[in-house]
Amino acid sequence: MSETAEAPGPVTIVETPIHLDYKFTPGVAQSRFLRALERGEITGQRCPKCQKVYVPPRGACSMCGVATDEEVKLSGKGTITTFCVTQIPSPGLVPPYVTAWIRLDGSDITSMFLIQECDPAEVRLGMRVEAVWVEESELVPDLGNIKYFRPIDEPDAEYETYKDYV
Amino acid sequence: MSNRVAVVGVGQTKYAAKRQDVSMAGLVREAAKRALDDAGMTWSDIDAVVIGKAPDMFEGVMMPELYLADALGAVGKPMLRVHTAGSVGGSTGVMATHLVSSGAHKRVLVVCYEKQSESNATWALSIRLPFTGGSVTGAGGYFAPVIRAYMRRSGAPDDIGIKVSVKDRLNALNNPYAHLKIPDISEEMVRESPMLWDPIRYLETCPSSDGACAVVLTDEDTAKGTPNPPAWVHGTAVRSEPTMGAGRDVVNPHAGRDCAKDVYAQAGVTDPRREIDCAEIYVPFSWYEPMWMENLGFAPEGEGWKMVDDGSTSMKGDLPINPSGGVLSSNPIGASGMCRFAEAALQVRGMAGDHQVDGAKLALGHAYGGGAQFFAMWMVGSEKPNA
Amino acid sequence: MKSFLRDVAIVASATFETPSEPSRNEVEMLLPVIHDALGQVGLSQGEIGFTVSGSSDYLQGYTFAFVGALDAVGAWPPIRESHLEMDGAFALAEAVAYLQEGHVDTALVYAFARPSRGDLDRTLSVQLDPYTVAPLWPDARGLAGLQAQAMRDSGRYGDVPDVTPTYVGDGVTAVILATGDRARELTKTPVWIRGIDHRIEAQMLGLRDLGSSASTKLAGEGAGATNIDEAYLHVLYPHQELLVKDALGLDRQPVNTAAGPMMVGGLERLATAAKSIAGTGKRAVATATSGACMQQNLVAVLEGAAA
Structure with missing residues (x-):
């Protein structure tokens, strides 16, 4: 804003705070997923048509457009199919930190998670990882139960086994 | 196509980080007025208005077409508002084309905009739904892993993204409307800019811009009486696929390949690399240029990076990509796709000024959005398409 | 048309x-x-x-x-x-x-x-001019009240019902x-769509005659809304039915109104009209409205081919 003593300059911006409250309904499928998380389990749902397993489940196979119902319990281990090293600060995270697309064993889609307990420079495609959970007493129906993933002592997956999961 | 459609007017605002000299209404009006002037028309000549922009929560105005109706001369007329994520600038152009090709209207004003200085896009994109844990935020955080997967798949050298960044910023120096102007841009400067989301460096990302872009579309009869040469629409296409689909390929999306094939078929193009003179494509992060070269069928899979490496996509190459400087130089999100469509039209009208590709007769405009699951394209030419 | x-x-x-x-x-x-x-x-x-x-x-x-x-x-x-x-x-x-x-x-x-x-009446305030009107948080029902009062003041509508959503x-x-x-x-x-048109008005209430719906009238003309047997009108408050009937020149035809869920209600009217006249040979008009005090209106004319 440019102003002179004689005439005030134009108003260039007005701030109007908007406060709106919403209730959130996760849905039937995600509610089941959240209840499983509360028990310390990860569950997906299998599409009755293409047989692919979705995690987190959203109640439908988005490719087939049909409802999913069959629950599938997953181990919490998976493979990094690709990742990014973030160098800019984010609330609660000190850069550099790694976010990876992880294909959980038994699922057919990737999910994005933090990778910790590991030097970012060591993270690589095909790396095998597992979920690290909050203490049992802290379990709630929230994906935040999984604090992050960490490397496990298994050989890297072959490129051919995960290259299509991006 | 049913009825032929012509682009007879193009108007853009100066793109800048902050356009605090105008309100949102003033911003869209600036672009619209320039498009009308180019078309030799006034507000009253327009039959219908179509606007497009990214999420309402960016600027905090719900269904802003209601507020903008008066400023855009739409009172008493049909007005539509399209929203298809980042591809919206393109899909708005496609839907507006249908309003003319269907015979519903003769003269349609299309306006897309974003006023990022009056918004908080990062906030709007990071609304944390309950139960979802600490999710990763920011477009760079989403697309950087996709780029890494492309690099692994194609074996492209590490400096391809840097070359794209330099090329587009050099092109922007010849575009009076471009936001970023970096006269001393160099590969060294890009390489040494901070790494944000490895493998994406600061100078390999798009800026946040305020801006609006407008076009006037008409039927064939109306186009005869306009002062400047028209661009003829030879084809339009949209394609969408699921965001979270098991078996979807985010690096080389099926929807993008299908969308390109559709628009080429409509335009009678069988060898896109040779027949298309230039293209304006949606490249918000440098590496998306080589990726889209493959997705659009300009290069075989795994070889898009070679077109960057050998200079084919530069102004001196055989297929200049983003002569305007592209999204890497100006990014008014909701308008960015429309800028691509409008710049393609300017090229075949011979009206692109200092960034004109000599003799451009056929040009592609391209936009994508979301997690690269939404695509919109149009092909425009200097000659009328076959009926 | x-x-x-x-x-x-x-x-x-x-x-x-x-x-x-x-x-x-x-x-x-x-x-x-x-x-x-x-x-x-x-x-x-x-x-x-x-x-x-x-x-x-x-x-x-x-x-x-x-x-x-x-x-x-x-x-x-x-x-x-x-x-x-x-x-x-x-x-x-x-x-x-x-x-x-x-x-x-x-x-x-x-x-x-x-x-x-959420709170729909409050949320809809965010549709208004972001610089001079929305910051005052006028709620949707209050604005509809201004419309109902303008109708009463015009003296053209007889009894104008209260604003109940x-x-x-x-x-x-x-x-x-x-x-x-x-x-x-x-x-x-x-059910054939014989005509469909929609028109918008200025948002600022002071620029509009709230005692009539100019955009419905124009859209009705554009869609060819004549010789209508039945009407399926999208109205959010009872008084708006009078405005739409007036704009479309409806008098003796059976009128079926509903608001439906916001963003869905207009499409629902078209769907319900089609279901009702399918196979009857009848001609129906269906409408959709959007914005404060019916700022934007769509009119469709449907014909159910006789079975």
């Missing part, structure tokens, strides 16, 4: 409405309704030429609400698809234009909303369109 290059008919539709959906998300609400509509004419999503939807992020409470909703469609292989941040009735108008081009002969139009998640909370509607012969193949009772 302009004639169409290709006749377009509503061949199927389905709707679900509830005051407040307790447990399902948008995808789970949409899936059975879309499947119901497709099933009525034996189509699968793969056979649909163009898909378009209407919804509002501000009603859902987060950005890109339409992106997730697409999961209910099964967009694979990739589909021709678009989205309007408007009532689904406007999406239907876009589909009609799209079908004129002749590349495809069927369309799926759907709309969804869950306004029960009639909109339903949550819902989804899906409509299947088809062109010419394809429509006749799919159903014995296609």
Whole structure:
């Protein structure tokens, strides 16, 4: 804003705070997923048509457009199919930190998670990882139960086994 | 196509980080007025208005077409508002084309905009739904892993993204409307800019811009009486696929390949690399240029990076990509796709000024959005398409 | 009224409405309704030429609400698809234009909303001029009250009812369109869209005559809304029925009004009109409204071919 003593300059911006409250309904499928998380389990749902397993489940196979119902319990281990090293600060995270697309064993889609307990420079495609959970007493129906993933002592997956999961 | 459609007017605002000299209404009006002037028309000549922009929560105005109706001369007329994520600038152009090709209207004003200085896009994109844990935020955080997967798949050298960044910023120096102007841009400067989301460096990302872009579309009869040469629409296409689909390929999306094939078929193009003179494509992060070269069928899979490496996509190459400087130089999100469509039209009208590709007769405009699951394209030419 | 290059008919539709959906998300609400509509004419999503939807992020409470909703469609292989941040009735108008081009002969139009998640009257304030009006938070019902009072002051309407909102909370509607012969193949009772038009007015209330609906009148003329047997009107408050009837010159025809869920209600009116007159040989008008005090209005004229 440019102003002179004689005439005030134009108003260039007005701030109007908007406060709106919403209730959130996760849905039937995600509610089941959240209840499983509360028990310390990860569950997906299998599409009755293409047989692919979705995690987190959203109640439908988005490719087939049909409802999913069959629950599938997953181990919490998976493979990094690709990742990014973030160098800019984010609330609660000190850069550099790694976010990876992880294909959980038994699922057919990737999910994005933090990778910790590991030097970012060591993270690589095909790396095998597992979920690290909050203490049992802290379990709630929230994906935040999984604090992050960490490397496990298994050989890297072959490129051919995960290259299509991006 | 049913009825032929012509682009007879193009108007853009100066793109800048902050356009605090105008309100949102003033911003869209600036672009619209320039498009009308180019078309030799006034507000009253327009039959219908179509606007497009990214999420309402960016600027905090719900269904802003209601507020903008008066400023855009739409009172008493049909007005539509399209929203298809980042591809919206393109899909708005496609839907507006249908309003003319269907015979519903003769003269349609299309306006897309974003006023990022009056918004908080990062906030709007990071609304944390309950139960979802600490999710990763920011477009760079989403697309950087996709780029890494492309690099692994194609074996492209590490400096391809840097070359794209330099090329587009050099092109922007010849575009009076471009936001970023970096006269001393160099590969060294890009390489040494901070790494944000490895493998994406600061100078390999798009800026946040305020801006609006407008076009006037008409039927064939109306186009005869306009002062400047028209661009003829030879084809339009949209394609969408699921965001979270098991078996979807985010690096080389099926929807993008299908969308390109559709628009080429409509335009009678069988060898896109040779027949298309230039293209304006949606490249918000440098590496998306080589990726889209493959997705659009300009290069075989795994070889898009070679077109960057050998200079084919530069102004001196055989297929200049983003002569305007592209999204890497100006990014008014909701308008960015429309800028691509409008710049393609300017090229075949011979009206692109200092960034004109000599003799451009056929040009592609391209936009994508979301997690690269939404695509919109149009092909425009200097000659009328076959009926 | 302009004639169409290709006749377009509503061949199927389905709707679900509830005051407040307790447990399902948008995808789970949409899936059975879309499947119901497709099933009525034996189509699968793969056979649909163009898909378009209407919804509002501000009603859902987060950005890109339409992106997730697409999961209910099964967009694979990739589909021709678009989205309007408007009532689904406007999406239907876009589909009609799209079908004129002749590349495809069927369309799926759907709309969804869950306004029960928030405070609708307050949320709608965010539609107003962001610099001078929205900061005052005038609520939607209060603005409708100004409209009702302007009608009383005009002395043209006799008794003008009080402003009681009639909109339903949550819902989804899906409509299947088809062109010419394809429509006749799919159903014995296609309902032809003989005209469809929509018009907008200035937002600022001081620039408008709130005692009439100029945009409804223009859209009615554009859509050719004459010789009407039945009317299916989208009105959010009882007094608005008088405005729409006046603008469209309706007097003796049976009138069926509903508000429906915001963003869905207009499309639902078109769907219900089509269901009601299918196979009857009757001609109906259906409307959709949007914006404060009916700022924007759509009028469609439908004909149910006699069975």
